[in-house]
Amino acid sequence: MPLQQGSARVRQRTVLLVGIAVLLGALVLAVVLASLLTHGRHEASPEMLKWKDRGTTKNLQEVILGRCYNYITAQHPELGDKDCLKIWESLKDAFIYKNPCNITPEDYQPLMELASHPIPCNKSLFWSKTGDLAHRYTKSNQNFLTLEDTLLGYMADKVSWCGDPSAPGINYESCPKRSECESNPGSVFWKTASKMFAEAACGVVQVMLNGSVEAGAFRSSSIFGSIEVFNLDPDKVSEVHIWLMQDIGGPQSESCSGHSIQRLINILEERNFKIICEDNYRPVQLLQCVHNPDHTDCRLCTNSS
Amino acid sequence: KWKGEGTTQNLESIVIGRCYDYIRIVNPAVGEKNCSQIWEAFKNAFINKDPCSILPKDYELFINLTLHTIPPNKSLFWENNQLLVNSFADRGRRYMSLGDTLFGFVADFLYWCGQADSPGLDYESCPTTVECENNTVDSFWRMASITYAQHSSGVIHVLLNGSADGGAYPQPGFFADYEIPNLQKDKISQIVIWVVDDIEGPDIDSCGVNTVKTLETRLKTLGYDVTCTDNNKSVMFLLCL
Numbered sequence: 001m002p003l004q005q006g007s008a009r010v011r012q013r014t015v016l017l018v019g020i021a022v023l024l025g026a027l028v029l030a031v032v033l034a035s036l037l038t039h040g041r042h043e044a045s046p047e048m049l050k051w052k053d054r055g056t057t058k059n060l061q062e063v064i065l066g067r068c069y070n071y072i073t074a075q076h077p078e079l080g081d082k083d084c085l086k087i088w089e090s091l092k093d094a095f096i097y098k099n100p101c102n103i104t105p106e107d108y109q110p111l112m113e114l115a116s117h118p119i120p121c122n123k124s125l126f127w128s129k130t131g132d133l134a135h136r137y138t139k140s141n142q143n144f145l146t147l148e149d150t151l152l153g154y155m156a157d158k159v160s161w162c163g164d165p166s167a168p169g170i171n172y173e174s175c176p177k178r179s180e181c182e183s184n185p186g187s188v189f190w191k192t193a194s195k196m197f198a199e200a201a202c203g204v205v206q207v208m209l210n211g212s213v214e215a216g217a218f219r220s221s222s223i224f225g226s227i228e229v230f231n232l233d234p235d236k237v238s239e240v241h242i243w244l245m246q247d248i249g250g251p252q253s254e255s256c257s258g259h260s261i262q263r264l265i266n267i268l269e270e271r272n273f274k275i276i277c278e279d280n281y282r283p284v285q286l287l288q289c290v291h292n293p294d295h296t297d298c299r300l301c302t303n304s305s
Numbered sequence: 306k307w308k309g310e311g312t313t314q315n316l317e318s319i320v321i322g323r324c325y326d327y328i329r330i331v332n333p334a335v336g337e338k339n340c341s342q343i344w345e346a347f348k349n350a351f352i353n354k355d356p357c358s359i360l361p362k363d364y365e366l367f368i369n370l371t372l373h374t375i376p377p378n379k380s381l382f383w384e385n386n387q388l389l390v391n392s393f394a395d396r397g398r399r400y401m402s403l404g405d406t407l408f409g410f411v412a413d414f415l416y417w418c419g420q421a422d423s424p425g426l427d428y429e430s431c432p433t434t435v436e437c438e439n440n441t442v443d444s445f446w447r448m449a450s451i452t453y454a455q456h457s458s459g460v461i462h463v464l465l466n467g468s469a470d471g472g473a474y475p476q477p478g479f480f481a482d483y484e485i486p487n488l489q490k491d492k493i494s495q496i497v498i499w500v501v502d503d504i505e506g507p508d509i510d511s512c513g514v515n516t517v518k519t520l521e522t523r524l525k526t527l528g529y530d531v532t533c534t535d536n537n538k539s540v541m542f543l544l545c546l
Contacts, residue, residue: 059325062340066322069315074414084315140392158330290392291399 047166049100051174056161058172064088067155068115079117079151087114087155094185097169100162101181103188105195112196115152119145121203128224129210129217130245137208137284144206147197156193161185194223198231204239205232208284209261212250216260229267239274243281248292255279307356307430309440310416316426320344323411324371332397335373335407343370343411350445356418356427357437361448368452371408375401377459382480384473385466389501393464400462403453412449417441450479454487460495461488465517467535468506472516485523496524498533511535 057063068084090111095103125144127134138144147153162175162185176184207224209217219225232240244261246252254260256277268275289298313319324340346367351359381400383390390402397405404413418431418441432440463480465473475481500517502508510517512533524531 057329059329059340062318062322062325063329064322065318066320066324066326069318070322073314073319084318136392136395140388287392 048164048171048173051100051162051171051176052180053175053177054160055172055174056170057159060159060161060170061088061092063159064091064155068151071151071154076117076151082117082151083114087111090114091155091161094189095161095163095170097165098163099165100171100176100184103183103185105188105192108189108192112152112192115155116196116200117151119150119197119200119202122205123203124197124201124205126198126205126207126224126228127209128207128219128222129213130208133245133284133288134208137287140287141283147194150197152193153197156189190223191227194227195231198228199233201232202236204241205237206241206243208243208245208281211244211246211252211254211258211279214251214253217244217254217258218260218264220263225264229264232271232273234272237273239276240268242275242277243284244277244279245284245288246280248285248288248295248297307418307427307432308436309431309433311428311430312417312426313415314428316415316417317344317348319415320347320411324407327407327410331410332373332405332407338370338407343367346370347411351417351441352419352426353422353424354419355421356432356441357439359439359441359444361444361451364445364448368408368448371406371411372452372456373407375406375453375456375458379459380453380457381462381464382454382484383464384475384478384480385469386464386501386503389466390464403449406449406453408449408452412445446479447483450483451487454484455489457488458492460497461493463496463498465498465500465510465520466503467500467508467510467517468503469509473500473510474516474520476516476519481520485527488529490528493529495530495532498531500533500535 065084065088068082068087072079072082072084094107094111098107123143123145125134125138125146127146134146135148138146138149148157160175162171163169164171175186178184178187211217242256242261242264244254244256246255256279261277265275265277289295292298321340321344324338324343328335328338328340346369347364350363350367354363379401381390381394381402383402387404391404394400394402394405403409416431418427419425420427431442434440434443467473469475498512498517498520500511509515512518512535513521517533521531521533
């Protein structure tokens with residue numbers, strides 16, 4: 001019957017049109033979903049934690065590897081058997097993908113073991129608030145070694161790093177300050193390395209302190225005062241020489257007879273170390289004077305000789 | 306085969322590492338540099354070539370990639386007193402010696418050479434200056450010295466060793482042959498010479514005497530404003546020991 005045939009064709013066309021519309025709709029939905037998902041993945045890690053200090057040093061791997069090879073090849077060939085690649089891997093494993101407020105000394109154990117090396121007796125130089133001067137001194141007088149002159153300290157000096165649970169596991173934007181959390185990768189590293197450096201010292205050890213600092217030359221809160229002093233081994237270390245340096249032309253806040261120095265001497269004597277304290281130890285002061293030859297403090301030195 | 310030390314082990318890692326160390330930590334003011342490209346340019350200067358046929362200009366691309374401004378009044382030239390220079394310069398903070406520039410920093414204290422018809426580095430030995438003048442390392446430092454002198458300005462300092470055998474101002478020498486001829490006279494206001502003796506060393510040369518006099522005369526003839534100090538104060542402090 002002509003009418004019935006006509007309505008069947010209309011129904012067919014309608015079904016076809018609806019089908020096409022549904023397909024198109026699904027396609028559009030798929031495209032929209034796909035772009036949303038991929039867009040989310042390309043965004044620069046929005047889930048990474050945000051901190052107050054500078055982030056991981058860019059090209060950390062190249063810097064650490066280069067310094068390691070530089071140290072064992074060009075400077076200390078007796079350490080030629082060290083594996084710099086393994087050392088880098090062990091440093092990376094200590095913090096990558098971890099929450100940077102949860103770092104422990106154990107995280108650094110493999111690194112410490114791979115990178116540690118013996119330190120000759122009578123050469124250890126500790127320092128507190130005198131970093132610049134201490135390092136200038138060891139560069140011109142290679143009879144002394146600060147932590148930053150050992151392989152571990154040399155690699156890590158002035159470098160920062162921290163991880164994050166989300167990819168890529170390293171946070172180049174920011175890292176926690178000590179005030180945000182104490183168990184951060186940098187603080188834990190230096191505490192652990194300092195402890196090891198103190199434990200390795202033998203014979204006569206030296207410490208350079210700052211007699212121009214208002215808060216006192218010796219502070220119990222410093223790494224020297226809280227970690228290094230207590231990890232010197234009385235069976236290996238015989239004497240502690242304190243060099244109390246004042247800035248040329250700077251305030252003379254403290255000398256060997258000062259309160260904080262007396263406190264340090266008491267702590268050390270209790271642990272059976274012999275102590276000698278010297279105000280403005282000459283060779284280091286001369287280094288200061290080389291850069292301030294016209295200062296009256298330096299003229300006094302010349303006249304008295 | 307050759308008489309000099311062979312290529313330093315892990316040379317590539319050391320050069321690239323030092324490059325990043327410099328631009329990220331030592332002197333970030335120089336801005337972004339492509340350290341891999343810099344290594345390639347360095348290597349291509351001497352790889353696959355007879356290590357006695359290397360010329361300063363072979364390092365031209367390397368220098369172009371590592372060049373940066375040297376702040377005026379900070380240049381510190383020297384002869385025979387590297388330890389003292391490092392102490393004076395304070396890692397570029399007080400002065401910027403050649404070893405404190407990016408191009409000097411990446412190569413300081415290293416040895417390297419290649420061989421003709423081989424893409425590898427020679428780790429066994431490298432030629433010394435005596436064996437051939439145009440060797441890989443000397444040509445590098447000639448190019449670096451030329452560049453350093455060309456980009457120095459303001460007050461120039463020269464630190465000489467008054468205890469050195471043969472005099473404080475060596476001739477031939479890098480300062481005499483590659484640096485003085487490349488100083489840009491119109492950019493330099495004054496040349497300050499310091500003659501410092503080694504601790505407990507002999508006082509062989511001083512201002513106005515011997516080789517130092519030769520140097521002073523040469524610079525004055527070239528039209529520079531020259532002063533010379535025997536830096537006695539520094540010497541006396543060091544002797545105070």
